[in-house]
Amino acid sequence: MSDGKLTGKVAIITGASSGIGQGIALKYAAEGASVVIDYFGNDAGATSAKQQIEAAGGKAIIVAADVSKPSEVGSLVDQAWAAFGKADILVNNAGVEKGGEFVDVLEADYDFVLNVNLKGPYFTTQAFVKRLLAANMPGRVINMSSVHEDMVFPHFSTYCAAKGGLRMLMRDLAVELGPKNITVNNIAPGAISTPINTKMMADGPQLRALLANIPLGRMGTLDDVANLATFLASDDAAYITGSTYVVDGGLMRSYHEQ
Ligand code: BGC
Numbered sequence: 619m620s621d622g623k624l625t626g627k628v629a630i631i632t633g634a635s636s637g638i639g640q641g642i643a644l645k646y647a648a649e650g651a652s653v654v655i656d657y658f659g660n661d662a663g664a665t666s667a668k669q670q671i672e673a674a675g676g677k678a679i680i681v682a683a684d685v686s687k688p689s690e691v692g693s694l695v696d697q698a699w700a701a702f703g704k705a706d707i708l709v710n711n712a713g714v715e716k717g718g719e720f721v722d723v724l725e726a727d728y729d730f731v732l733n734v735n736l737k738g739p740y741f742t743t744q745a746f747v748k749r750l751l752a753a754n755m756p757g758r759v760i761n762m763s764s765v766h767e768d769m770v771f772p773h774f775s776t777y778c779a780a781k782g783g784l785r786m787l788m789r790d791l792a793v794e795l796g797p798k799n800i801t802v803n804n805i806a807p808g809a810i811s812t813p814i815n816t817k818m819m820a821d822g823p824q825l826r827a828l829l830a831n832i833p834l835g836r837m838g839t840l841d842d843v844a845n846l847a848t849f850l851a852s853d854d855a856a857y858i859t860g861s862t863y864v865v866d867g868g869l870m871r872s873y874h875e876q
Contacts, residue, residue: 622650623852628702630654632685633712635663637812641840642847647676654698655680685712685738695745707851708746710739711762715777735780756799760850763804765870792860801859808866810838833868
């Protein structure tokens with residue numbers, strides 16, 4: 619693994635036991651990075667990701683950390699440094715969504731979605747950056763946002779609030795951390811075939827309505843997102859910061875008269 623796009627790099631990926639996070643972990647490892655697989659709850663998924671990486675000759679550790687708990691993400695970053703001596707790339711991928719009419723949203727639902735999707739990236743990035751600054755090292759932060767950092771999603775107000783916040787957090791940190799050579803960008807996936815969409819994909823009419831809104835006529839794959847995440851983590855993206863990269867088959871620009 620000497621000629622990958624991420625050879626010699628160490629990447630922490632939150633929520634890497636399934637879906638987009640696992641896809642990125644496998645791709646980064648295939649490109650030569652040592653990977654820290656953060657997960658919460660899904661031991662089997664995390665173990666499977668590690669085994670797949672090792673079977674292909676890559677390096678990975680798994681760390682259980684709830685991103686919504688600042689003390690746990692501090693330990694996550696510490697474990698990355700303990701295992702690999704540094705951490706160059708952070709992918710804030712862990713995310714949840716919970717639909718519901720605005721008037722029915724409970725405080726517990728709000729806290730669940732905002733804590734994982736916004737407080738999580740905030741304090742994980744803080745812990746990641748503190749170690750970089752102490753070591754005087756450059757770094758990359760990539761947040762898994764959504765088309766819904768910009769586009770409405772009725773009945774998912776907490777999700778939109780979190781992703782909209784993540785957009786401004788990314789912009790703000792890009793400016794604050796740029797002088798330290800730490801770049802910060804967002805990826806905004808549209809509808810990707812992952813566990814977060816299992817329910818919708820099993821609902822024929824809902825799936826057909828969604829696909830009618832996607833100019834490229836299909837849902838995205840893990841590779842569609844992981845390829846972009848690889849580019850943003852690679853040396854090719856050294857001059858890119860403060861931007862959101864949309865990977866949605868055209869969904870965000872699509873409008874239909876019914
Ligand atoms: C959400 C999916 C949704 C997609 C497109 C994603 O951020 O997680 O549930 O299908 O956006 O609306």
